[in-house]
Amino acid sequence: MPNEALAAAVDAVIPGALADHARLVRIPSIWADPAHAADTEASAALVAELAGALAPESVQILRADGGAPAVVARWPAPEGTPTVLLYAHHDVQPTGDLAAWTSPPFEPATRDGRIYGRGAADDKAGVLTHLAVLRAFEGRPPVGVTLFVEGEEESGSPTLPALLREHHALLAADVIVIADAANPSVDVPGLTTSLRGLVDVVVEVSMLEHPVHSGVYGGPVGDALTALCHALASLHDEKGEVAVAGLRRNDGTDAAAVDMPEDTFRSEVGLLDGVDLLGSGTIAERVWQAPAIAVLGIDAPSVAASSNVLLPRARAAVSLRLAPGEDAPAARELLSEHLRTHVPWGAQVTVTPHSGIAEPFSLDSTGRVYDTARTAFADAYGNAVVESGIGGSIPFIAEFARTFPGATVLVTGVGDPASRWHGIDESLSVEMFPKAVRAEAFLLAALSAG
Template sequence: MSERNTIAAAVEAVIPGARADLERLVRIPSIWADPAHAADTEASAAAVAELAGALNPASVRIIRADGGAPAVLAHWPAPEGQPTVLLYAHHDVQPTGGDALWTSPPFEPTERNGRLYGRGAADDKAGVMTHLAVLRAYDGRPPVGVTLFVEGEEESGSPTLPALLREHSEELAADVIVIADSANPSVDVPALTTSLRGLVDLVVEVSMLESAVHSGVYGGPLGDALTALCHTLASLHDEKGEVAVAGLRRNTGTDAATVEASEAEFRAEAGVLDGVDLLGSGTIAERIWHAPAIAVLGIDAPAVANASNVLLPRARAFVSLRLAPGEDAVAARDTLAEHLRAHVPWGAHVETAPATGIAEPFSLDARGGAYDAARRAFAEAYGNATVETGIGGSIPFIAEFARAFPGAAVLVTGVGDPASRWHGIDESLSLPMFTTGVRAEAFLLDELRR
């Protein structure tokens, strides 16, 4: 039996136990963003540390910084002359979005048609168990040095990650960083993610009156703040749905040419209603990966059931802006604020303020020995060539790793696919792809040894 066949057989042997432990982790509602689940997040970290500790690491412990979430750090020293690989994933998860909307309970892992359903089944407890399954396949003796780092607050924007990277820089230093928190374009096509959009947001508040007044007595000469706000928000796009904020970057990346979903596939995946137009121009990949996107995510205004005949004195909205790779996040947020102030009608007063933090966009040049090793390993495991893709979403911590360890090759991988519905209702993991993903990462460590 060849060496690669031996590794593949070892992976197959550990998959049943990895599947069982993945289900165990999914049952823990580790929603760090919700204070009510702080204890669950602590329990999740403890479970991950226990699983890592069973694989004979030189050290394993739970760490945190600045009162942040618990993270797990474990280390297997490198054999002489071999590189060290940092394996990253996160054990915290998104809120469910409403338990009653799920086909099966979100924290009770359930298999249907070859997929495992549950919150965190794909994002990112599958990433955690991919790393642990690979270490099991090597019987706790990987062919290269391995540092396992499992974060606990990625879904909250990783606010204390920079402090963790500073405080534990020597322990986390590596030649190659494998971030298992991305997705493939399909269950049988592996991908290296080479670009991600950034994210900034603002709260915009429009004011017109000192207090609410009767719409019959004063309506006509006086407008209302909600209508003024709607006019302002409508200026963010032109009639074709293109972002109309001047000065925002749009670019075409090389990865856009490697994978392109058809419009029909995109519509079906997103659940677009019949007759609804897609916004903007260019290929779907270009629009998602390399162009800005603006969405209004919330408005403070009376609910329809509570409306009364008064002119509203003020109204607020939460505006989200996704940024093309290469954009400066702070400058883009300032540009958005200037646009909103310039497009408020009728002399209404307007104020803008940042709502949350900043996620810088990210792109990398996937050239070099580590990237070549990944392409070979993944292609062998999946039976198809490895492609480069972008992601329309934002993963702020990747830029933090790149800044903290500028000499390391950063490989962004994962075991999600378009049907995984990350952050959505009925999140799921393809179980066959989970096995393939474990095999691919095991092959990758073998390639890096070579």
């Protein structure tokens, strides 16, 4: 099917795809919250229903080790064509403060050309992109297709390795298209070629057997929260550079080729007037190629619940993003040792892993599949593809690469900088969605040509 006819076929299915996107966004599929386990099951059931309308005999709902439901549907490859695995996930992040949302997060609302709702971009837009492409081909794609919609990506995909092992033959593919990243803008397509890794730890500081009166004993006796704050403050130097010795940084690689103006970046982030950016180098280098540390939470009394006592213990969750090429277990030990040695006053300290490890990853963007993707995406968007890293971590990409070492992995996106993935008022650009569908449809058509 020529691209002109295929574009027309895509345009015809977009209204129905957006209607089903709204149905899916209305389901609060927060697998990380046990209270929403049934909602995640309902989300998987809806995805299976939508896929089943196109491939009624091939749809399965799978799980491994008690994990979340994943939906798999298959379209056999015509002779001489490759098999393409189309990945997305139907689970979503928690909403955060409901009162901070402009409209309820699970009641999709369209304002100023954007659809607002939790999961509207990440990643129910990815799910509907794949389904819309298959609808545009009337359920007969020109290549083999395996649709794989995971249900626990926002929890770190803990059972994905087992799922890939148990269903290796079912999920094997020549090309893997992962619709779980973002584009540089609504009009410019992106291919993600590197991702930072992620490790988290919990540091706990203890100084007393029990709380004591701050007036009677304060002075010679310190408190655990202040000691913890000393250690947390040591994680950065006065310029905001990460101060943990031995961590890797990769300045001057792919980040150097992408301009990210400071004013635009500050606006997108919502940085308050007068607040400095941390670190050194270009913004792209700092976001994509350098380590970053954040304190995610502290267990201590709230201001409202505080009293005049010296706290016997306090703890914090600390997150470390890793530059591509870093060794995640080794980096976690460097962070742990830094915290252990920077707690003052002889306080007792323990550092324990807080969650699993996400290895950093770099993709080889050479070869025919990438060349084909660049052309297909440029034709769909009207602008050349930008290849870049992202600062976030997508642990399952390395898992796919390890499990299917012969497959070419493409990381694409159905979001843009205004999408606010994981944030308040997450949204999808109505203008960009059909471009993403066309790009994927053009890619499959081009891959069928050999």
